[in-house]
Amino acid sequence: MIIDAKILLCYNAPVSIYQVYNGKPKEIDGSVDDMSESGFVNELDTLVASLKKYYSQVETLAVTRNIGESIRKISSINPDAIFNLVESVEGNATFEAFHAGIFDLLDIPYTGNSPQALGNCLNKTFAKQVLLANGIKTPGSLTFTPHSRISQKKFSLQFPVITKLAKEDASIGISEHSVVSSFENLEKQIKFLTSTYKQDVIVEEYIAGREFNIAVLGNSALPISEIDFSGLPEHLPKIVTYEGKWILESLYYKHTKPKCPAKLSERQRKNIEATALSTFNALECRDYARVDIRLDKNNIPYVIEVNPNPDISTDSGFARAAKASGLHYEEMLFKIINLALHRGKCDTQIKAG
DSSP states (O other): OOOEEEEEEEEOOOOOOOOSSSSSSSSOTTTBBBBBHHHHHHHHHHHHHHHTTTTEEEEEEEOOOHHHHHHHHHHOOSSEEEEEEOOOOBBBBTTHHHHHHHHHHHOOSSSSSOOOHHHHHSSSSHHHHHHTTTOOOOOOEEEETTOOOOOOOOOOOOEEEEEETTTOOOOTTTTTTTOOOOOOHHHHHHHHHHHHOOOOEEEEEESOOEEEEEEEEEEEEEOOOEEOOOOOOOOOOOSSHHHHHHHHTHHHHTEEEESSSSSOOOHHHHHHHHHHHHHHTTTTOOOOEEEEEEEEEEEOOEEEEEEEOOOOOOTTTHHHHHHTTTTTTTHHHHHHHHHHHHHHHHHHHHHHH
């Protein structure tokens, strides 16, 4: 049965703003296929075809900084709901939250997270503060600006530590050099990151245990995935790098494969799920998100990343978890868009009342 509804799929056309994405001084070879750039465009036809199985009209819109033009086109299409796949605007991840705000101002229901949740999760320093305030464990950390002076005497974290860009996602800037074991190497890594990406760097104590991805759909955790690092050479840190996510030919991509569902005791599973759902609620996420967790040597879960509106392409970890729960890909998309449509109807009823 086809539902009489007009769905607008909004996305950002891939645009590169950094010379280096993989977090290493040497730029990726131009002949290498970077799936972060090409992957979504290749998936667009699949997304549209999947939604057309359920809805009478499906249209697409690539958004840019020309906000006036985007508003004109959205108003002209006048959709019943927007499938929001905008992760940045012309390469700037901070604009992701701003664009969701436009949908709110236009009073059009849209999938996924609110501007507040998107902005708070992107700001890793603030997100960690929210988690700690809610009693959720996350690794100890310090944040450094491009102008910070790093004092070894005042450095309070225990090595090894991992360095991340404070306001970036998709593992941009993460490489085998991100985990460092000495203050000298930490200084070099912070200098490289701040000079290359022109933004703050967060330094976290490195949790060396098992790593899990927990996809949350609606208010439920889907089957847990574990990242299998067993094929990586011993000298490489067991982390998910930019290359591990996006560069098919890389050693990290070939040897950081997710296993879903993960092999866990019932107690471990419940503890990890409870932590993920508490995180989802603490950061006021809605519809869908992914929470990344590591277990320490005592099997205590630590939240290392929160990703609202995560990748939902056909080969994504989120789609894999949905499939493990019994949801086919089209059914997963249907559930996500229906959450937005239902929210829109509820808002209309409230205004009418």
